[in-house]
Amino acid sequence: MxxxxxxxxxxxxxxxxxxxxxxxxxxxxxxxxxxxxxxxxxxxxxxxxxxxxxxxxxxxxxxxxxxxxxxxxxxxxxxxxxxxxxxxxxxxxxxxxxxxxxxxxxxxxxxxxxxxxxxxxxxxxxxxxxxxxxxxxxxxxxxxxxxxxxxxxxYMPQGNLGQHLFEYGELGYSPLTWKQRVSIALDVARGVEYLHSLAQQSFIHRDLKPSNILLGDDMRAKVADFGLVKNAPDGKYSVETRLAGTFGYLAPEYAATGRVTTKVDVYAFGVVLMEMITGRKALDDSLPDERSHLVTWFRRILINKENIPKAIDQTLEADEETLESIHRVAELAGHCTAREPQQRPDMGHAVNVLGPLVEKWKPSCQEEEESFGIDVNNMSLPQALQRWQQNEGTSTSMFHGDFSYSQTQSSIPPKPSGFPNTFDSADGR
Structure with missing residues (x-):
């Protein structure tokens, strides 16, 4: 009994x-x-x-x-x-x-x-x-x-993203395909977008990294570990807090001042994208100094986009279509890790960039219909209607203009010509 x-x-x-x-x-x-x-x-x-x-x-x-x-x-x-x-x-x-x-x-x-x-x-x-x-x-x-x-x-039976990126051999996993990686990136972007702007209260995660991204049997991702979460300040103001998080994923302004906005999560998300593209960790002391810090090294690569194929994880089979997708995600990673927080997109823009890339591999029997991060199950009907109205007539195209990257480790160039001062959800919806 x-x-x-x-x-x-x-x-x-x-x-x-x-x-x-x-x-x-x-x-x-x-x-x-x-x-x-x-x-x-x-x-x-x-x-x-x-x-x-x-x-x-x-x-x-x-x-x-x-x-x-x-x-x-x-x-x-x-x-x-x-x-x-x-x-x-x-x-x-x-x-x-x-x-x-x-x-x-x-x-x-x-x-x-x-x-x-x-x-x-x-x-x-x-x-x-x-x-x-x-x-x-x-x-x-x-x-x-x-x-x-x-x-x-x-319970998330497939462990965390870090295990699949960096320890797959020891754990007996197959390397993640690019299709799986971009789908995971979109899942994470949607989860963080919800925390930032779609929940009843706005939150900042502060510790976004591969070990805090958990995977189910279907390789769909969920963000975990909310012990460092802070309430997001209203508007564009920042909130001062005790420095916490993980080196390699800390936004420069947060590490320098201890003040946070939702843009610190955007920076960390950009680092995770770089890890998914390269198969390398954010910090790797086993590499020479000029390559040990992933963001600095990867942003140098982005100066000449012809170098991107050399930076791609060798386990990926990069055909022409995959390579085009990787270029788009690499560009997004560069925007997300801009040194100035106001030059980084919000997570709604990241969802808009990644959504069309996942759509190319979307099966016909996809689960409930999603429209670039609009999750009607997690908002009221008036909220959903408002989001749909925002989408009508807007473009989901991504930035195709040249993006200038600094070759120095400590500086990031000023805003490129025509580049917006800040990103809002409306920019990409």
Whole structure:
């Protein structure tokens, strides 16, 4: 007989009206049931004793607290055989819930996390209970157990993009085709565009890189790891914050001043595009200094576009059509990594550039119709109508003009003639 892990019931607490409580069947029923632990209240998350609460809340965004007993069972008591990976704050385990849902369980200890880790734990829950998109990894639930903190995500069986680009031989993967790479790039662009401008609240990811891009069996991509996410400032203003992220992907103005806008994600996306084109890492100390920093080296390549074929990942079969597509993506990567943030496109423009390239390989039985990043499942009808109206009569063509690149490592040239001061979604829609 299958064991029941818990039951759902409505709360009578006025502060939590509309939420659903989960009673832990394994508890003794002496929990305080005080209603703390919602998406915007982390008192329970910070309290070591909160792991003993018998009352668990289904968060407004759909994520639910899951008893530790359940997580022990689904991960085979956190068996070594279930380990998917290790990070700075803990270990990720594969698990399968009693309803067949496959999960990835990130297990962390407070002593190892410190304040930084605890802040990231809270940020993950706060963000992922507010956003839902098919190209963002979903948070299924979390657990607070004594001094342990656990996050439960949907399982992405094909690992991360970095493994497929840089470790495919050791892991037994086939090298990614260009068709797969450009499709992954479009998925990522759509996910980040949603974070920046289509969600109810605007967010900046701050740590976009291949290891945070996860892949499903169909090789569709989802952006993961929202521990460093910041609320995006209104308008064109930047927000000052503690420097965080990964060297090689940090936008110059962010590294220099600690101030961020959505354009820091655009820069990181451009670096990822370069990695997908070349098969090289953003930083590679094994190479000579003049080639170790991918952005600097690749932007030199772009000065003379005839050099681009020499920079392409040798595992790619670059026929004429593929080479044309690579040139388009290389040009986009150059725009995204412009030194001045106002010269970088927004993610809506990236979606417009990549969309037609993927369309060439689009199967006839494509999933729900998408129009250059307009995801009607993730916005209200008025929002969708507004986006469609913006599209009517606009061009989806890409920039074909010459783009001047500096040959120095430390500078990027001024705006080329005819190049816009800034990019907005309307430029490419």
């Amino acid at each position: 299958k064991k029941k892990y818990g039951k759902f019931r409505r709360t009578t607490d006025p502060e939590n009206a509309g939420k659903v409580l989960v009673s832990d069947a394994a508890s003794n029923g002496n929990g305080n049931g005080n209603g703390h632990g919602g998406a915007n209240n982390f008192n329970a998350l910070n309290s070591p004793s909160s792991g003993d609460n018998s009352e668990r809340f289904l968060l407004e965004g759909g994520s639910v607290t899951i008893p530790m007993e359940v997580l022990r069972q689904v991960t085979n008591n956190f068996s070594e055989a279930n380990i998917l990976g290790r990070g700075g704050f803990g270990v990720v385990y594969a698990g399968e819930l009693h309803d067949g849902t496959k999960t990835a369980v990130k297990r962390m200890e407070c002593s190892a996390m410190g304040n930084k880790g605890m802040n990231e734990f809270q940020a993950e829950i706060a963000v992922l209970t507010k956003v839902r998109h098919r190209h963002l990894v979903a948070l299924l639930g979390y657990c607070v157990n004594g001094n342990e903190r656990l996050l439960v995500y949907e």
